[in-house]
Amino acid sequence: MKLSHLRPRFRFTFFQRQFLSHLLLSMLILVLLAAGFTYYMKQRTFDNETEELAGVSKGIVRLLAKDGDDPTSALQAYRTLLAERRTSFILLDQAGEIAYRDPKMPGALRGKAFLDELRSHISDTKDNESFIVERGTEEPWVVVYRQTKLKPQKTELHLFVFSPLHGIQETMEALNQALIYMIVVIFVLAVAVSWLFSRSMSASILSLRRTTRQIAAGDYAARSTVRRSDELGELAGDFNSMARQLELALHKLQQFETRRRHFIMDVTHELRTPLTSIRGIIEGLKNDLVPSPEERANYYGIIEKETFRLIRLINGLLDMEKIESGLITLNKKRTPLKELFEIVHESLEVLIEEKRLHILIECEPDLQVYADYDRLMQILINLVKNSIQFTAYGTIRLTGSETETHTVIVIADTGRGMSKEELSLIWERFYKADPSRSKSNSETGLGLSIVKQLVEAHAGTIGADSTPGIGTSFMIALPKTDRAASKDGEAG
Template identity: 40%
Template sequence: MKENVYRNTWFQLENYAHSLKSSGTLRLLEVDDSRESLIVNQTKLESFDELLQGQGVHMTIYTKRDEIIYPNNAFKASISKKEWKKLKQGKIIYRKFDIAGRRVKKKMVKPTTNLDVSLPEPPKKLDSAYSTERQQLTDIFVPCFNSRKELVAVISLGSIASNIKEAVTAVEVNLLYALLISAALGLIVSFILAHYMTKKIRRLQSATKQIADGNFDVAIKNRGKDELDELAHDFNRMASSLAASNKEIERQEELRLRFMADAAHEMRTPLTTINGILEGLAYDVIPEESKEKSITLMQNETKRLIRLVNENLDYEKIRSGVIVLNQTELNASEIIKNIAKQLEAKAQENNDCFELALPDELPIYADYDRLVQIVFNITQNAIQFTQNGTIGFSGERGYRETVIRIYDTGMGMTSEQVQNIWERYYKADPSRTNKKYGESGLGLSIVKQLVDLHQAQIEVQSQVGKGTTFTMTFPDKQA
């Protein structure tokens, strides 16, 4: 700001100097063939000087480094040889702070006394009637040249430094006022913004505490105007996600408790049966002709326990990625026909019949044991929920894939049940549970995991009272 004030002052002084040069006050007149002399229009120069003095500007005209042509008692600033050399080169010299002086005549005050006595005056020195007056200026020096590019005069224009200091001080005061006003407004705006931001942060804090206390049904209102609103939006998404996760955990826990209850019940029944038969054999209370039947019953109950444990182990192995598939080219028709023969007796117990619509050769790229497990679990699930109906198998080749369908005419499922059948321990209809197979609720969960391991797809279509169709699509081996 100070630099700008000085630059403006120098610019104004330089304009005055150029006006002085172009106004005809200084004229170079030819006297002879070899010299030029400087002619000063005293009247115009004095008028110009009066005008400048009214602006607080002092003018001095140098003809040499230490010689002044106008005015007689001008404020004279010293010019160094180096600066005079620059002036000869046509450069303008700018000074921020300069001290100039002039000789002024002292005012003589005659002493007064009550005694009418004339005393002789003391002897005076030559310059005792004059003193040097000094003044601080901000000035410039502008060179003037003749037609031969010779320096003949230097115009010095100076503005009283105190005037510039006053201007700078005035600007500083104005800036100080502006700073104070801006600071006050800034504090007010900052307080408002801080209150606004703090209010939002407190909402987030309150909502966080509610989530920490287990209440996930929290939503923070936001208008999406700033970063805190974006944070509130993300917080609401997190709360919704936590609420959904909490519901899923509760649902899984409910299924787990149901499974534990079902498993305990299912395990208690065969264990009680086995224990009763063993006690009967130990105490020899079972007739000889019933011993074989009792042993067969124990075998069946033991198989039920083994099947229950194996299904849980299989599910955990599949979910943990322990099981590694050994996929090869297989004939799916042959595998399905063998499974149908194995489960034919079970189907007849429910008065069900098998219907096969398979080609002689149905190539499929799969793991033999796991493919058998998939078809077996779906088939026994169909037997479990079909009474006096039909369970069918069909297969066909697609584009670089094999499609297998297993359908039944059983009780069917609702759309909600279809969405949940892949869940662990889920039972579409616990009241229709078959005691010989499917009692754990893990069969279809295992199917889904094994299908995913094959990078295959499985779809379910079902209608209540009309039946269910499982469609599996196995991709061919990638080249």
Template identity: 40%
Template structure:
């Protein structure tokens, strides 16, 4: 089946509707004009007939004859004729050549007998040419005594109608040309907008989601274009998110593989050495300790990775309660006391005894231990201060160290998973770069905020705010 283009459909519909409207209006106008012309002629004849009837009612025959003769000459000049008939319908004066006899039909004669005026706008049967006819009865004592019939040819009216038809034909041709030009313009405009949508859709199907369609007018097509742009924007965002997740997945696999490689290589080397008796007996105990350490390191990596993924997947449920901050600080100080002494560091506590925080105890301890461990790793012969205070319905915890500090780039990057602040050292933020990522997500779960203030060679301060 052959397809008709949308452009031609629109063009045909525009032209058809406008032409039909013009034709209907033209027919209505011609009908009104013709009726008005005939009505004017009939009213004129009725006016003449009324004056003639008034003369017939006069008794003086001489005066009546003179008046009728005067009317005859006036009406003749206006191409109008009249004749008088008696109560039987017979013409009294003057004589006319009739194409039809009797003068009036039975139905028409009954109307005359009842005193009704008969008006015929167009008659082609009774006379030699088409005329307008008016018949007025002459009544006396409620009885018909005769009447008068007036006729006027309608060729002038027909000429007017013909002239109107000619002008309307010219107007119709001009209108058709205008309608055709306007219809082509609007059809092309609409088709162009639809084609833009089609081209954009084709780009979307090819995976180009950053396309935007010009809206223009806010009609139905404009609203469709707006919806299309919103759809394309959402698809573009979704594609970016998919790419980001894919990149994150690849990065995660690469990072985990890298972190697993070192302890696995160490364990494998030690096992191969012991298997082939390459390690002296006195060093085997040290080998077992190293394998134990690397195994624990692998376990911590797996646990931290699983912990982080659980947080991102909202699989962790917090058991919040009122916790005394000073008590938590003392637990941290006791657990990390040996690590601090190894590097010549001291852990100080500055917190009011009545300060409480509304949080999950285990997760709060995990947050503060991770941060404090990082501070210990990057501080030598210094101080790590654990502070607590309350401001504006917020419990604020600060962990300040006098370590090596960080520059601005490092401060903005430490929250990224597997990021290591100093790759030249064995120590790193969270050993595997996961610690601070977990800290940030756990703080978010508590509806809190965390920020860092740091300056190179002057130390770092972590500020955590928990809502009361």
């Protein structure tokens, strides 16, 4: 069963959700405000009425307290005044029976139900306290209670003064009218404001979505144009930096692919050149095209040299692959640098003598270098061999020194030197200044790129300086400790 069948047919869009929630919220606030206001207004009217009735009850009590004549006659005079204000009163005796009733009391209140209601309040109502008595559909009545004594017998009486909560109906109607107008106005405002808010939000989201689709379709240069100061703006910022990373990664991948293709082309070329020359010589020898034994010996020599070059080439490539994929493990130890220089000198003695060159070692005997012995040897031999190779006469100087954090090795010669352009190319694989010399000198053009990778595997740096016709110097700096190396890494 497909999941899509389970989805509701109608889906709220983000905009609709936002819009509705804003609207509902403003309506809710409005209803709560209206309810609160209505309650407050009712309470105010009730309090005012209670105050007024308390005043009336005070007057009645004062009249009843007068000595002498029948107080009820005084009450009769008073009640005309009260009738105009729609106020009535009743006096109940201790037994709850009517002691005196305002003759102008409305007929609706003359029933037993009203009396019972009043009686029920006698025990739990304090003086001047009020309560509400509902009479069906009519206005509610506010009743104020008071205890009093009738002279001369000092009979205790319960006085109830009451009047309809007049004006409340009208007030409520006016209030409702005003509320309806307010609701309409606020509704229109809420619709407008929430529409604006929701639209700006959903516009940002839609724009982000468009950019996401562009990127998904392969357009890695696409960027979100959403500019906001809220979380959506931050999301757009994060999105853009993600897109930048993606673009960068793709670029690197493309570069890697191009390099890989060039590498394969270079390797094939480098392997084919010696193989072609070997095959040519073998063909010649097989068909007896070289009768003289000296010449034959010469050709065998070339075959041997080319075979060695092929072996060196393959070893070099394997070495590079190992370093590049991090497969070599460096067994770093502290070794006196001067000793290393002397071993390099000894192992290349034959080549140096052959070209009548001089080697000069300048290094304190106690200067230590922190490196993998075999790999550092490989580096030094490669560099000194190059110097021998490209120097016709003069001196090759090996210098060792130190800074606070690094051991510095300089290999300087008085050879042919290099131009700036050449100097910028020497670290590349298979680069040789003079490709035509490759056959005779059995160069692979891998030496310096292996050297550079080895130095970098030690977290060190290597640089070269050269002047055509004057000489070349290579400078290596190796960190003295692993801590110095990691600091370099962080800085870099």
